[in-house]
Amino acid sequence: MNEQTLDTRPAEAPIIVIEQMHKWYGDFHVLKDINLQVQPKERIVVCGPSGSGKSTMIRCINRLEEHQRGRIIVDGIELTNDIKNIEKVRAEVGMVFQHFNLFPHLTILENLTLGPIWVRKTPKAEAEEMAMMYLEKVKIAEQAKKYPGQLSGGQQQRVAIARSLCMKPKIMLFDEPTSALDPEMVKEVLDVMVELAEEGMTMLVVTHEMGFAKMVADRVMFMDEGQIVEQNTPDEFFDNPQNDRTKLFLSQIL
Amino acid sequence: MSDRIEAVEEIRPPVTKVGVIGWLRENLFNNWFNSILTILTLWFLWWTVPPLIKWAFIDSHWFSEPAVCRDGHGACWSVVSRNIRFILFGFFPEDQQWRPALTMILLVGLSFWSRDRKRWKKSLAFTWLAGIVVMGWLMHGGLGLPVVETGKWSGLPLTLLLSFFGMVFAYPLGVLLALGRRSKLAAIKSMCVVYIELIRGVPLISLLFMSSVMFPLFLPEGVTIDKVLRAQVAIILFTAAYIAEVVRGGLQAIPKGQYEAADSLGLNYGKTMRLIILPQALKIVIPPTVGILISAFKDTSLVVIIALYDVLKTTKVTISNPEWMGFSTEAYLFLAVLYFICCYAMSSTSRRLEKELHTGR
Numbered sequence: 379m380n381e382q383t384l385d386t387r388p389a390e391a392p393i394i395v396i397e398q399m400h401k402w403y404g405d406f407h408v409l410k411d412i413n414l415q416v417q418p419k420e421r422i423v424v425c426g427p428s429g430s431g432k433s434t435m436i437r438c439i440n441r442l443e444e445h446q447r448g449r450i451i452v453d454g455i456e457l458t459n460d461i462k463n464i465e466k467v468r469a470e471v472g473m474v475f476q477h478f479n480l481f482p483h484l485t486i487l488e489n490l491t492l493g494p495i496w497v498r499k500t501p502k503a504e505a506e507e508m509a510m511m512y513l514e515k516v517k518i519a520e521q522a523k524k525y526p527g528q529l530s531g532g533q534q535q536r537v538a539i540a541r542s543l544c545m546k547p548k549i550m551l552f553d554e555p556t557s558a559l560d561p562e563m564v565k566e567v568l569d570v571m572v573e574l575a576e577e578g579m580t581m582l583v584v585t586h587e588m589g590f591a592k593m594v595a596d597r598v599m600f601m602d603e604g605q606i607v608e609q610n611t612p613d614e615f616f617d618n619p620q621n622d623r624t625k626l627f628l629s630q631i632l
Numbered sequence: 633m634s635d636r637i638e639a640v641e642e643i644r645p646p647v648t649k650v651g652v653i654g655w656l657r658e659n660l661f662n663n664w665f666n667s668i669l670t671i672l673t674l675w676f677l678w679w680t681v682p683p684l685i686k687w688a689f690i691d692s693h694w695f696s697e698p699a700v701c702r703d704g705h706g707a708c709w710s711v712v713s714r715n716i717r718f719i720l721f722g723f724f725p726e727d728q729q730w731r732p733a734l735t736m737i738l739l740v741g742l743s744f745w746s747r748d749r750k751r752w753k754k755s756l757a758f759t760w761l762a763g764i765v766v767m768g769w770l771m772h773g774g775l776g777l778p779v780v781e782t783g784k785w786s787g788l789p790l791t792l793l794l795s796f797f798g799m800v801f802a803y804p805l806g807v808l809l810a811l812g813r814r815s816k817l818a819a820i821k822s823m824c825v826v827y828i829e830l831i832r833g834v835p836l837i838s839l840l841f842m843s844s845v846m847f848p849l850f851l852p853e854g855v856t857i858d859k860v861l862r863a864q865v866a867i868i869l870f871t872a873a874y875i876a877e878v879v880r881g882g883l884q885a886i887p888k889g890q891y892e893a894a895d896s897l898g899l900n901y902g903k904t905m906r907l908i909i910l911p912q913a914l915k916i917v918i919p920p921t922v923g924i925l926i927s928a929f930k931d932t933s934l935v936v937i938i939a940l941y942d943v944l945k946t947t948k949v950t951i952s953n954p955e956w957m958g959f960s961t962e963a964y965l966f967l968a969v970l971y972f973i974c975c976y977a978m979s980s981t982s983r984r985l986e987k988e989l990h991t992g993r
Contacts, residue, residue, distance in 0.1 A: 440895075441895075442892050442895060442896065465898045465900060466898070468896055468897065469897070469898035470896035472896070473893075473895070475891075475892065475893065477888060477889055479887075479889035479890060479892060479893035480893070481890065481893065481894075481908055481912075482912065482991055483911050483912050483915065483989070483991055491899065491900070492899075492907060493897035493898065496899060496903050496907065497897060497898045497899060499904075525991040526991075527991060540729035541897075542896075542897075545897060545898070571972060573860055604834075
């Protein structure tokens with residue numbers, strides 16, 4: 379298993395820095411004083427009860443949600459109202475959603491090539507070649523000409539992962555990628571994510587799949603009521619949780 | 633369990649459920665009430681259809697003098713055939729009527745050519761552009777053809793041109809208004825809301841009146857804008873407001889996840905709309921949009937109130953001629969068929985488009 383601990387990690391410049399970040403929905407304080415540094419190639423699993431703000435937090439990283447206080451710096455670019463900066467960050471940060479969010483009017487191949495062609499200005503032939511490569515990787519190349527509506531949930535989610543990868547992102551965010559899947563399809567998606575983790579992708583994963591966390595995470599983070607309550611290596615986190623809320627949560631899901 | 637599943641043989645449905653007899657029993661005679669209704673309907677059809685056919689096709693006159701018609705009992709289609717040039721082309725000079733005829737053939741031909749989505753390429757846009765220039769030249773004249781003022785444009789070409797250009801310009805304008813109404817920029821949003829609500833709040837007739845009576849009062853002396861053009865603009869503005877609201881409905885039907893997925897790829901607003909949102913939203917609203925286009929087509933007949941002679945008005949003029957008085961039924965039936973063909977072509981094209989764009993969600 380992973381023997382690395384936080385303090386022995388080589389002191390590289392972090393790729394994501396979140397400092398004293400707060401967010402409100404109206405009067406409701408969803409995120410309270412979030413501080414987080416993510417190193418390149420680090421794999422973080424975020425867990426916590428529903429409504430704890432874990433999805434909101436990772437959605438702030440590519441500005442699908444706006445934060446109201448504090449700073450978020452992704453790959454050296456601070457997220458402000460500057461739309462050009464936001465678009466730059468989004469091109470570097472891939473995101474996989476709970477409900478896949480494939481474009482239903484486009485074929486699988488077109489779903490994958492859209493970003494490279496229109497954002498990266500990749501020539502079409504090259505984009506298609508790359509798309510086919512990633513479809514091979516998620517083991518779904520034979521479906522390239524179909525439409526998303528013709529695929530199963532697990533297949534759609536694998537396409538969604540491939541779509542993000544086509545942008546050659548430096549960071550991948552996963553927002554409960556297996557929660558909307560039928561149980562028998564969870565594994566095929568997790569397998570792809572494990573493979574991705576092994577290749578050294580920087581990943582932030584919101585999930586309840588604790589097996590996945592144990593297998594690939596460098597760090598597991600527990601959130602409750604808008605705060606990061608506890609974070610540790612998976613071994614420590616699962617075997618020796620410190621906080622009572624963490625203990626309660628783990629006792630409920632394990 | 634498993635051998636019980638294997639034991640089930642393939643069985644065909646009962647005879648009474650399939651074939652002609654099955655269909656009859658299912659749909660026409662499935663209980664005593666429906667059986668009575670079926671018999672009553674058959675009796676009604678027997679009572680009305682044969683006399684109608686006799687009137688329209690057997691006893692009818694097709695190319696006769698009006699006097700011959702008055703002696704007979706059948707339909708007098710001569711009112712149409714003898715006046716066809718006036719009904720179709722109105723006051724367009726008689727020796728030049730091949731020009732609007734050619735224009736209509738060009739317009740209808742190009743429209744049918746464009747039905748096939750495989751042909752939707754850049755070259756098609758250029759073909760249309762060239763076609764429109766040629767149509768303009770044919771209708772207006774110049775460059776070797778005698779000039780025909782727009783005041784003389786009438787009949788079917790006027791109806792077709794007003795509705796065609798009405799639709800072609802109203803649709804994109806409506807889409808822009810719909811996007812504007814959902815804009816986060818308050819100024820743009822309120823402008824679009826005011827526009828849409830104002831235009832929808834008044835009848836087309838009043839817009840046409842304004843364009844022909846009030847609008848010229850605001851122009852400096854000596855400046856005149858063509859009356860047909862003014863009517864055309866009124867129709868475009870009116871139709872666009874309705875299309876905007878339908879398209880807005882389509883935009884609201886697109887789940888938030890689509891915007892988020894587009895955002896997360898780094899697509900900007902324009903590309904998100906053009907590539908992701910509008911293709912889906914416009915597809916959803918094809919049926920109501922075509923409804924609006926069809927009613928816009930029929931509404932062009934209102935231009936008669938500003939003294940433009942569309943095909944409905946030229947027909948009315950024909951049957952008010954004392955020689956042909958009393959044959960309005962035949963003339964209006966002809967007109968109804970004409971309108972029906974156009975509207976049906978639109979709705980069948982839209983159904984075909986819907987089918988082609990269906991991608992299984």
